[in-house]
Amino acid sequence: MVSVDRLIFGQLLVLVVHGRYPWLEQVTRQEQLTAGCDRYGMTGKGVDYDQLDHVLVDHKHKLLYCYVPKVACTNWKRILMVLTGLSSSSNLVDIPGSLAHADISTLRLSQLEDGDIRHCLDHYTTFVMVRHPFERLLSAYRNKFENTYTKYFQLRYGKSIIKKYRANATDSDLQTGVNVTFREFVLYILDGGAGDNEHWAPVYDLCHPCSLNYSFIGRYETLAEDARALLDMIGAPSVAFPYSKPANTSYRLRTYFQQLSMKDIRELYKMYEHDFRLFGYTLEDLLGFDLP
Incomplete structure (x- = not known):
């Protein structure tokens, strides 16, 4: 460095x-x-x-x-x-x-x-x-598991997540991999899944x-x-960075993280601690305090 x-x-x-x-x-x-x-x-x-x-x-x-x-x-x-x-x-x-x-x-x-x-x-x-x-993680979850068009992620990851973390999964759930909850996704991340895909791998x-x-x-x-x-x-030619409507992920963060226990959040923080510490992010807005 x-x-x-x-x-x-x-x-x-x-x-x-x-x-x-x-x-x-x-x-x-x-x-x-x-x-x-x-x-x-x-x-x-x-x-x-x-x-x-x-x-x-x-x-x-x-x-x-x-x-x-x-x-x-x-x-x-x-x-x-x-x-x-x-x-x-x-x-x-x-x-x-x-x-x-x-x-x-x-x-x-x-x-x-x-x-x-x-x-x-x-x-x-x-x-x-x-x-x-955590905003990036939530954005990945919403984009890859809540959107109906992301069949690849539902089949590639959703089926195994539901099978492992849902006690009363229906046959339909197991076949399609749809309706993965945020907490199920987080449990998968905490169980070693953070490195499985670039969309949620740590920076x-x-x-x-x-x-x-x-x-x-x-x-x-x-x-x-x-x-x-x-x-x-870098002296680039005149090119406008495309503006897209914000997804309000930061606004939704509290709602989704209410599905998690404090233990879940602490363990998840440890998974991404380097990204938090190296780039100046905290949990103040989410929890009202930061983790030591």
């Missing part, structure tokens, strides 16, 4: 002209990440290059983006398609989500030769977008924040401002 001193001064000058000085937020976020990695003894922890499959490459703008599902990654992949010349669309929402997520639409850092990977890590702007861990596991030098850390809560700052920082 490299300290905030590695941020290029010229890039900061670009950021300072926008809004409420988003580069000041970057200083805070960088220092928080660095201090957290030091505190947990994870600074400089190595990472195998074949673990960098979530880091996408834009050689033209010397940009590395570690995508995190449920943190606006579909729109960021659409932007990368435009930046890399794979799409000439002037309206990013016209790019189908399935195409944005297709392997042919992005270049993964892990696909490069070792020497090229090292060069990119040393010389490219590297960024990640993060989100409150720490996907993006290795204590091993890579992230020169820009964006937050879902300030998405529009951070997107504009990052795009200006």
Whole structure:
């Protein structure tokens, strides 16, 4: 992990002209990440290059983006398609989500030769977008298990979750995997399921924040401002980050978490503790206090 001193001064000058000085937020976020990695003894922890499959490459703008599902990654992949010349669309929402997520639409850092990977890590702007861990987890649950069109997740995960955690499951439930409750999903996560799918895997596991030098850390809560700052920082052409209607996940958080016991919440927090600590999130809004 490299300290905030590695941020290029010229890039900061670009950021300072926008809004409420988003580069000041970057200083805070960088220092928080660095201090957290030091505190947990994870600074400089190595990472195998074949673990960098979530880091996408834009050689033209010397940009590395570690995508995190449920943190606006579909729109960021659409932007990368435009930046890399794979799409000439002037309206990013016209790019189908399935195409944005297709392997042919992005270049993964892990696909490069070792020497090229090292060069990119040393010389490219590297960024990640993060989100409150529990909001991201709830967003994944609602999108993959409550929506009726996500048959894959219901069949792939829902059936086994219901079989293991529902005492009086009907034959229909076991065959279709529908109607997984939030608590059943959480029990599955606590039983080792956090690493089963990228949509709910911790950011720490996907993006290795204590091993890579992230020169820009964006937050879902300030998405529009951070997107504009990052795009200006790399000298991107005029491209508007797609705005979508908020899903009110933060508003729903208390309602869903009422299904959980305090013991559940404490154990779930431990599963995502690195994401909480390294990126400055707490449980104040949910519980009224933070966990030690």
